[in-house]
Amino acid sequence: MDFKNIPSVKEQIMKCVRCGKCRSVCPVFAELHYESAAPRGHVFMVQMLRDGVVKPTEEVNERLAQCLLCEKCTAVCPSGIDIHELNAAARSYINHKNPSVGKDLLFDTLWTSPALLNFSTTLLGGVQKAGLQKLARHTGLTRLLPGNLPQAEKILDKIPLRNARSRIAEVNPAQGEQRFKVGYFLGCATDMLYPDIALATIEVLTSNGCEVIVPRHSKCCGLPHIANGKLETARDLAAHNCQIYNAYDFDYIVTDCGSCSSALSAENLNFLLGQTADAPAAEIFAAKIMDLSQFLIEVLDIQFPANNEARPVKVTYHDPCHLANIQKVTEQPRELLKRIPGVELIEMSDTNYCCGGSGTYSITHYQTSMKILDKKMTMIKLTGAELIATCCPSCIMQLNYGLRQHDMKGRVFHPIQLAREAGRKKARNSA
16 A cells, blocks of 8 residues: 555644644653654654655664554544554555565564464574573674674573464363353464463363364464564455454454554554455454453453462552553453452552563664663562563563563563463362
């Protein structure tokens, strides 16, 4: 689609009244303090790109790529501008004018093939297991990596030997009477980095009357591609996933990743596919997509029996930006945690402050990402919580790194993992 005719670019730029409210909530602007790093500055930049005032150069792309695409600015814009869409469209336009073989290989080939992506991740896990990653650090070899990679490679958690797909069935029958037929959208990070989250998701859903189907041919949600100027590839992935899931008669489609549910939401699918022949299929798909915690609370109304033997544990919750800012899913994860016996939920001073991860952002903009993370870790430390819960694998990885960097005790969990443990106690008590 032509850049100038993308609806958000064509129709929304002139809505900006220059109020600056977006600047007041932008975590990147809070660190960098200059206009071209602010959402308002990005709106100006997109307008100048559209009108030919500036050229689609890598320098302009770097200015736009400072944005986390966290959507916080969009959420507060009084004019209703989808600022993150403007930014993503501009990045795609610039990428098209400045093709990169490396970026094409990563996002068009590797990240569109689950088999290749899993192979490369498994290979990296083998490097970790063999101790070669530590050896490269100690000998200084990592300093040869380009850009921010010498620092950013440390963020990666320990990669498990087996991914989730190799450990779960495609069809998982409900235990007892079946209440719902649920499609499970298994995201890349959950699959390859945190398979225990997927195992917990299957266990909790099936034990609460859901038949859970994990379609084998689904692909990445496309959010990394949107962030890295690959809108056409993101459109292809979205159309593919809609076709795969619409082939089933699902009551709901759930995902445990806030980034995935954002990419698969009605708003984002309309951005990607709204002007294409796949728009009707996208509407059908998006009508069924739901965050896992939202599904557990609003649909299943999951309950856990009182457990006087449960050890009291202080838990704080981190809101993933993609889940909170546009999807407005904030209370459901907290309600789920509150229902788990023994959990004492302690809120941070700023409950909706970004962790700085945002998928690939911590790799491409390591220094800015770490400044944002430092503020988040200070907030977490002040809660005195033993556990940090969050509904996004990218945030889990970033927060785990924050614990290591700040020499803090504690662990980061997905709420579904705590729910599984409470559910197992419930099953043992009823046996």
